[in-house]
Amino acid sequence: MWRAEAKAVPVKAAPGEAASVEAASVEAESGEAASVEAASVEAAPGQAAPVEAAWVAGGAIGRPVSRLWTLGLFRSELTITLRRWRTLALLGVLAAVPVLVGIAVKIETGDGSTAGQRGDGGAGPAFMAQITNNGLFLVFTALAATLPFLLPMAVGVVAGDAVAGEANSGTLRYLLVAPAGRTRLLLAKYATTVTFCLLATLVVAVSALAVGALLFPLGDLTTISGTRISLADGLVRALFIALAVTASLLGVAALGLFVSTLTNSGIAAMATTVGLLTTVQILDQIPQLHAIQPYLFSHYWLSFADLMREPVYWVELQKNLGLQAVYVAVFGSAAWARFTTKDVTA
Amino acid sequence: MAPYASDDSTPAGKADDLRVGRRKAVRYIVPVTVIGVAAATIGLVPALADSGDPDLPKITAQQLIEKIAASDVQQLSGTVKITTDLGLPDLGGLESGLLSGATGATGDDGGSSADPSAKLTELASGTHTLRVAADGPDRQKLSLLENAAEYSLIHNGKDVWGYDSASNEVYHSTVEQGTEAAEPVPTTPKDLTDEALKAVDDTTSVTVDGTVQVAGRDAYKLLVKPKQSGSTVGAISVAVDARTGLPLKFTLTPASGGAAVVDAGFTQVSFAKPGAATFDFTPPKGAKVTEEDGADAAAEAPAPSKGDLEGDFAKDLAGLDVLGDGWTSVATFDSGGEGMPSSGDLPDAGGLGGFLGSFGDKVDGKFGSGTVFSTRLVNALVTDDGKVYVGAVTKDALVKAANTGK
Structure with missing residues (x-):
């Protein structure tokens, strides 16, 4: 409940627009709204107070402080998202994957053999075979292992919950009476989801790096093209790979946000997003559908491994970025069209 | 219900509803437009990028063949896309099992997944992306790009290394310094063209079939056709770089029509000297190294049966x-x-x-x-x-x- 925050404060000053209905409903529950205000001002006094002052002084226009407003909105959104137990649990699970992989590889190779070396050769996630020689490869293996399902699922949960969750718990209308406007609220929601994408990827990468450094040696590494690069170069590439993985998740994030604007049930939005994700992954595996596969958002996800080639093979990385940009543009604008015209009843 | 219903029926309310409804509908034009622009871009960009056939001075087929023969490209690096559709029944894993059984190259005991003859047999079906780099006769590199893995065949001086990054296995053999390491299977457009031109005699018609652009370079198109009936080969088309005489694209179409049986062409090519580090290879720590001993190497490596694409069979x-x-x-x-x-x-x-x-x-x-x-x-x-x-x-x-x- 406390999440409605300072945004409820300028309601009384807010002129006309679509807010009138919502304002009425806020007043109907004024008892609750008042307590919300009290709590929120304490929660974020730093940015909220001057913004309000400027709002009052600047009148209805209030543009000079708009950037601050968005940033404040984004910051409060981010804090709220990251404080959820659900989010923390997801990040915990993501951090546990490299630990499990690292320990499993350590145990399997305790007798000196190399991981992933079986008759068929191609078992296990990518880069598995090199982990024992260089702990840095655990970063790549962990990302390759989590990118198909775990990472996008976590993003789907956060994105799906973004709008529908608010609607479900009845806090969306309080948010909307804030003079920030729906577009800006949606942007703040998407920025929060994107930040979560980056954070989730970094959690996997950092956890993998820590486990890899702890259990296996570090040092110069061999790229998959067979050339050698220094550890520093390897770490730089690991950072770029984390960014490429983050970029791969942007499409899912936009899709989740769009689904989230369609329904008032947070659970339904999350389930739909994760369901769509799984469906797309399955479609990407069926050889007969190769004609549509290049347009599926997950098709070029593994292209991040191309950053480990020497020289880097950019073709598929560029295709991936282009595809994600198209998904963000299509579903982002669809979410905007839906959210800005939606009747908010809860 | 009644009061609201009557409210709705007032003309003003109707107009408002209509206006609001229209405004709502207008917003959905944005995502629809975005989809349209994206689809148009995907559809049009390849068409626009095709800048038409380049204008090159006329040349006879004989001159063009001589140009290919005289071509002396020592340094190059590029990406080759090769698609083969031999129409083999898709046996999945069994197919490679049979092929490797036929070459006697792999097996669970002692075989290495980094063995070039086993690995390059994969090229016999499907689409693959290769990277090639060469710096003189002593240094060549051929990489087969796979999903999150790569198979590299590196020739540097007297060493020939095969490295399979998926299994972290290394194959090593030696050749005499100064000799060009023979690849077990022809893979680049040049290799394929050399094979095709060997077959040119009086049973063949060779013509120059206009010009074309390959990997951003102007090229002549050489068309090789069998005169005899009964051959399954319909035509072989080779795009030859106008400046260097290097074959850039090789297409073999079957007489029965349909998609090309072999289509190998550069998608990107550069004639600059590749970095020296490209050809340096030291087996990574912990990699399993399979040494090809001298006798075997003499028997197998210099005798590549390039006669046809099923060359591996012919070896036996x-x-x-x-x-x-x-x-x-x-x-x-x-x-x-x-x-x-x-x-x-x-x-x-x-x-x-x-x-x-x-x-x-x-x-x-x-x-x-x-x-x-x-x-x-x-x-x-x-x-x-x-x-x-x-x-x-x-x-x-x-x-x-x-x-x-x-």
Whole structure:
């Protein structure tokens, strides 16, 4: 409940627009709204107070402080998202994957053999075979292992919950009476989801790096093209790979946000997003559908491994970025069209 | 309900609703437009990028062939896309099992997944992306790009390294300094073109078929066609770089029509000297290294049977006879106990033979009876008494050859 925050404060000053209905409903529950205000001002006094002052002084226009407003909105959104137990649990699970992989590889190779070396050769996630020689490869293996399902699922949960969750718990209308406007609220929601994408990827990468450094040696590494690069170069590439993985998740994030604007049930939005994700992954595996596969958002996800080639093979990385940009543009604008015209009843 | 209903029926309310409804609908134009722009971009960009055939001075087929022969490209790096569609039945893992069984190169015991002959056999079907780099006769590199992995074949001085990053296995053999390391399978457009031009004689028509752009470079198109009927080869088209004479694209279309059997072309090429580090290779720590010992290397490496795409088979088929000449020549040999297993001569492989037989057609002729195995390019006739006839010819031509050869 406390999440409605300072945004409820300028309601009384807010002129006309679509807010009138919502304002009425806020007043109907004024008892609750008042307590919300009290709590929120304490929660974020730093940015909220001057913004309000400027709002009052600047009148209805209030543009000079708009950037601050968005940033404040984004910051409060981010804090709220990251404080959820659900989010923390997801990040915990993501951090546990490299630990499990690292320990499993350590145990399997305790007798000196190399991981992933079986008759068929191609078992296990990518880069598995090199982990024992260089702990840095655990970063790549962990990302390759989590990118198909775990990472996008976590993003789907956060994105799906973004709008529908608010609607479900009845806090969306309080948010909307804030003079920030729906577009800006949606942007703040998407920025929060994107930040979560980056954070989730970094959690996997950092956890993998820590486990890899702890259990296996570090040092110069061999790229998959067979050339050698220094550890520093390897770490730089690991950072770029984390960014490429983050970029791969942007499409899912936009899709989740769009689904989230369609329904008032947070659970339904999350389930739909994760369901769509799984469906797309399955479609990407069926050889007969190769004609549509290049347009599926997950098709070029593994292209991040191309950053480990020497020289880097950019073709598929560029295709991936282009595809994600198209998904963000299509579903982002669809979410905007839906959210800005939606009747908010809860 | 009633008061609201009457409210709605007022003209003002209606107009408002309409206006609001229209405004809502207008917003959805944005995502629809975005989809349209994206679709148009995907559809139009390749068409716009195709800047038409370049204008080049006229050249005769003879001059063009000489240009290819005189081509002396020592330094290059680029990306090659190769698509092969031999029309082999898709056997999945079994196929590679059979192929590697035929080459005797791999197996669970002692075989290395980094062995070049085993690895490059993968090129026989599907689409693959290769990277090539060369710096003089002593230093070459060929990489087969795979999903999150790569297979590299590196020749540097007297060392030949094969590195399979997926399994972290290394293959090592040595060649004499100064000799060009032979690849077990022709992979680049140049290799393929050299093979095709070997077959050029009076049974072949060679023409220059206009110009084309490949990998951003102006090129002449050389069209090689068999004059004889009975060949499964429809035409071979080679795009030759106008400046360097290097073949940039090789396309083999079957006589039966349809998609190309082999289509290999540069998607990107540069004639700058590749970085020296490209050819440096030290086996990574912990990698399993398979050494090819000298005797084996002498027997296997310098004898690449490039005669046809199924060259790996031909390796086992020393002492084979050739019937006919030119494009309709048919190779024949007595399978005895080796080569392709057939139900006829390998009773103990009955299960496998019967299985293979299900892919073939039964034929009868003066030679007796046998089974024809067809692909889109190469047909093979295995007679019941164990003789095998193989050629890039039609089924009828194969039976005719068997009849006359008897």
